[in-house]
Amino acid sequence: MNVKIFYTKFTRDNRTAILHKWLSFLPFNLQKINNQLYNEEDKVRNLLGKLLLVEALQSFGYDSISIENMKYNQFKKPYLSQEFDFSISHSGSYVVCSMGKNVNLGIDIEEIKPINFLEMTPIMNDSEWKNIEQSENPLKEFFRFWTLKEAAIKAEGSGFFADLDKIIIKEPVIQLENKTWFSQELKFDENYSGHIVTSDVQSHFEVIYKGFI
Template sequence: MIYIYYSYLSAENHESILKNNLLHFSEEYQHKIKRFRRWQDAQLSLLGRVLLFNGMKELGLSYPRDQKIHYTRYNKPYFEDHVIQFNISHSGEIVVCAITDATEIGIDIEIITDVAIDDFKIQMTENEWNKISNSNDQKNAFFEYWTQKEAVIKAHGHGLTIPLQSFEIIDNQTQIQGEKFYLKEIKIDEKYKCTISSKTTMNAIMLKNIC
């Protein structure tokens, strides 16, 4: 089972979100949050942590909130002594967090905005680019592929050291260096595209807003 938790930003509740949650985390993380200049950036980061630890608590996993989150050399977060796998993404006004103990996962969410799609042609394979170019809704097609590719490289764990053009998404599947990855669209908000990727098929996914 993969559990996906999400939350929206709230300007109205920003101070209460900080007051009710920030002190539960390590002093190092508190200082990091306080250094953000924009309240939106501070809340996005904090909500990611809140979703992670609230989700783990809901799943019956007792873990202190000041537990240190480590990062691989490719900047993938993990707990040093826990089998749980997780990944966090945010865009616009939404934060998502995926949690599982079954497989390595990656999740990506992007707000659908006006972008110069042609600037990203180099990141797509020829077949992917043709499908985007020939789509009746090029913007939607682009963000679908973009979140798929981002989710895959996050699940793989080596980040942008893997060129996006080096693998092709076909029928919600792809391979990187002989490893197979599966993808699934997560529908949260019509203004966003969200995709999750894992090394195993995803038959059971639970989506929940817990903040």
């Protein structure tokens, strides 16, 4: 299956210009939602995620599908059609959107920054914590596991209802809720960790950068 991954990056210097230039491209109701977000960073991340989704739709020939018609499953996972799946993630200065036809998928990117491991104890199982503690770079290893798990629960569709410590990771294979998923690492920036997870072991990934300045 062909899976496309669109990504973009913004900075503190250009985020205001991006909002002024591109917000009007969203349907009016989505503009209102965007304007209700608390700070400018959240606004530009939300906007860029929607713009990347439009790019993905157009690349698959779904020009007639409007992101205004977003629906949600029982676990609040968004979808537009049963024919394809998409996933959006953002952290720091990066925003990513993946899409594939006849495949389930999830994507996650996280900025690698200091955290309190004690507060994260329930997220990992004992084996994962051992790997993290023995790693040359424990912080990077933590976020590797974190993005794998987040991408998997996005693909599976259960979101926050999933038990993160019950996810079994044996890269590239991930077991979640008696289902098998397949992972691929994303390498956009050494200061970020990212993964995409799909239901098809033969997924082919096309990574596309899109600028909005």
